Amino acid sequence: MTPLLETRGIDKSFGPVKVLHKVEFSAYAGEVTALVGDNGAGKSTLVKCVGGIHPIDAGAIYFDGRQVQVNSPRDAGDLGIEIVYQDLALCDNLDIVQNMFLGRERRNGLLLDEAGMEELAERTLSSLSVRTVKSIRQQVSSLSGGQRQTVAIAKAVLWNSKVVILDEPTAALGVAQTAQVLELVRRLADTGLAVVLISHNMNDVFAVSDRIAALYLGRTAAQVRTADVTHAQVVELITSGRSGDLGLKNGVTP
Numbered sequence: 102m103t104p105l106l107e108t109r110g111i112d113k114s115f116g117p118v119k120v121l122h123k124v125e126f127s128a129y130a131g132e133v134t135a136l137v138g139d140n141g142a143g144k145s146t147l148v149k150c151v152g153g154i155h156p157i158d159a160g161a162i163y164f165d166g167r168q169v170q171v172n173s174p175r176d177a178g179d180l181g182i183e184i185v186y187q188d189l190a191l192c193d194n195l196d197i198v199q200n201m202f203l204g205r206e207r208r209n210g211l212l213l214d215e216a217g218m219e220e221l222a223e224r225t226l227s228s229l230s231v232r233t234v235k236s237i238r239q240q241v242s243s244l245s246g247g248q249r250q251t252v253a254i255a256k257a258v259l260w261n262s263k264v265v266i267l268d269e270p271t272a273a274l275g276v277a278q279t280a281q282v283l284e285l286v287r288r289l290a291d292t293g294l295a296v297v298l299i300s301h302n303m304n305d306v307f308a309v310s311d312r313i314a315a316l317y318l319g320r321t322a323a324q325v326r327t328a329d330v331t332h333a334q335v336v337e338l339i340t341s342g343r344s345g346d347l348g349l350k351n352g353v354t355p
């Protein structure tokens with residue numbers, strides 16, 4: 102199976118500090134790939150490289166088997182790569198529809214196509230089986246953390262996304278809301294998207310991912326199928342970069 106998104110040998114430095122060393126990473130359509138690693142391991146940097154925010158120093162990015170240049174967030178968006186950041190970047194003083202179309206508003210002549218945007222927002226939310234919001238004209242400031250996360254994810258999905266990268270989507274959530282967001286993460290993959298889930302939470306990772314990619318000090322420690330590893334083995338990968346008894350071939354489950 103060809104990965105939908107793949108990095109090969111990515112290097113990235115900030116000034117004299119080398120943060121990524123020949124990083125290999127693959128994400129597949131229809132699957133959730135968890136990207137794990139300790140604080141400072143390079144997860145956000147890798148994601149920002151594939152999102153066109155940081156230029157890479159060496160290596161290459163492949164999309165659907167084809168080498169691509171991702172020089173700006175616009176390039177990433179054109180390929181269908183959307184990143185949902187932890188701090189969400191939703192505007193509190195706007196409603197759900199306004200937030201979902203922010204910066205990409207639909208127009209009807211000179212006027213905003215409010216009805217069209219409402220319908221599409223509604224359709225996107227219901228296609229993801231999101232029933233938690235009362236009205237899509239609700240201000241985002243009145244939503245709970247889980248609902249905000251849901252809107253941010255739906256916003257990413259609205260734009261014909263093919264790869265959705267979620268940066269710690271459950272970090273600030275309670276138990277019930279975490280379960281809801283994880284269900285949504287699973288549904289995204291089930292609709293055929295490649296979902297990348299950055300997470301520090303092993304329960305979340307094991308609950309929802311098909312594959313796990315572990316970074317250790319900016320290097321790929323392993324890429325494995327979730328079904329092939331235990332919590333303890335993943336913790337070992339994260340904390341020491343060692344794959345111990347996993348029997349990996351070049352860091353990958355054979």
Ligand SMILES: Nc1ncnc2c1ncn2[C@@H]1O[C@H](COP(=O)(O)OP(=O)(O)OP(=O)(O)O)[C@@H](O)[C@H]1O
Nearest residue numbers: 115116118120138139140141142143144145146147
């Ligand atoms: N813009 C930058 N300039 C200089 N150093 C940076 C920059 N961005 C990240 N770094 C450094 O790169 C390393 C990797 O950081 P990164 O944020 O990618 O890690 P992470 O795995 O996402 O960590 P966390 O789980 O804490 O978010 C860190 O040592 C960090 O200090």
